[in-house]
Structure formats: structure tokens, C-alpha cells
Amino acid sequence: GAGVSQSPRYKVAKRGQDVALRCDPISGHVSLFWYQQALGQGPEFLTYFQNEAQLDKSGLPSDRFFAERPEGSVSTLKIQRTQQEDSAVYLCASSKSRDSHYGYTFGSGTRLTVV
């Protein structure tokens, strides 16, 4: 596609509910990144894929967070048993390069509110 597409744009979840956030990167982009952005803060790294391989998941806050990219294209970020502190904007980004040398293109994000 022309840009990075994320869905849903907004998600309200009750505490304890599981959620799945989808990212469709720019066609042909090898690298895919997930970031979490709390209000008034910069994006914080969560995890990184190169094709289908998850090369870095050091930023995932807990084992309730899980990400996959099984065919090297679309990625899903899953959060189990959501907590109020999970409320944030979740940003997906992709890059045509195998490293981050050229920067990333971000999607519009998914705003998650846990009530």
C-alpha cells in the first residue's frame, strides 16, 4: 500500500480484556517496528521484525505483550489481560532498509484506552 496502515484507529477495552492491534506496512518494506507513545512522551520502542523474524523484543513491558509477523508482511501486536497503564497510542513503522539508516515511516497509530 501507499502508507503504513493500522487498525483499529481507536480501541476501548475493559480492564482484563485481550486486544489485538494490526499493522500493514508499506509493500516491500523489510523492517517493521512497534512503538508505544504515552501522552506527552516520545515514542518508546517495543519490538522489531526483519521480515518474519522478531530480532528484538526488549521493549515489550511484560509477558502480556506479544507480537508476530508470520509471513513477513502484516504484523499483530496482542496485549493480554489489559491494564490501565497500557492506555497509550501504539505506533507501527516500517522501513525499506534492514537497519534503521533511513528512518521510518509511521502509521496513524491505534489509540488504546483501558477502562
Place this chain on the structure above:
Amino acid sequence: QKEVEQNSGPLSVPEGAIASLNCTYSDRVSQSFFWYRQYSGKSPELIMSIYSNGDKEDGRFTAQLNKASQYVSLLIRDSQPSDSATYLCAVITGFQKLVFGTGTRLLVSP
């Protein structure tokens, strides 16, 4: 110490003035540096990248890099109200991922 530090602002400048945004980073091996603009409620948009010491100009924007001082800046000439946004400095660390600062909020008044 945070890996990338920015003054959160707000930085207020009148229309037509030069806005100067600053950023310091801690990882000496960093080689690639970026400025993103983020409007309220929107996602970050890449506006400048810089890889070597000195200045890089693109239209009204100039990025400046000083690796010895671990310092990156962004100058916006002839600031417009439409430049009002949060500007995020980002640095590639040794682990090949972008690390962002908290952003500086810029307000350009007509």
C-alpha cells in the same frame, strides 16, 4: 540519564522568526540522527535526517550535528503558525533502533 534529551518547551516564537530546537544524546557510537514533526493527535512525520558533522539544509529547515559534543539541532527559518507542533529528535543507537526524545513543543504565534 536518558539516551536522547530534549527540552519539553513550549518554545514560543513569533511568526517569521527563527525557531531553534536542541537535542543531546548519550550513545557515542550513534551515526544517524533524525527530526520528526508530530501534530497533535497525529503520528510522527520524518522531516530531516543527518549523518555527518555540520549543517544540512532543506528548504526552511536546517539540521546541525556535532558528534564531539553529542548535540543535534534543528533550525526553522521564517517560522509559520503551521509549524506549531511537537518536534521529536531521534537517534539510532548501537542496537539499530530509533530512540526518541520526549519532544519539544513549538508554538508559532501570528
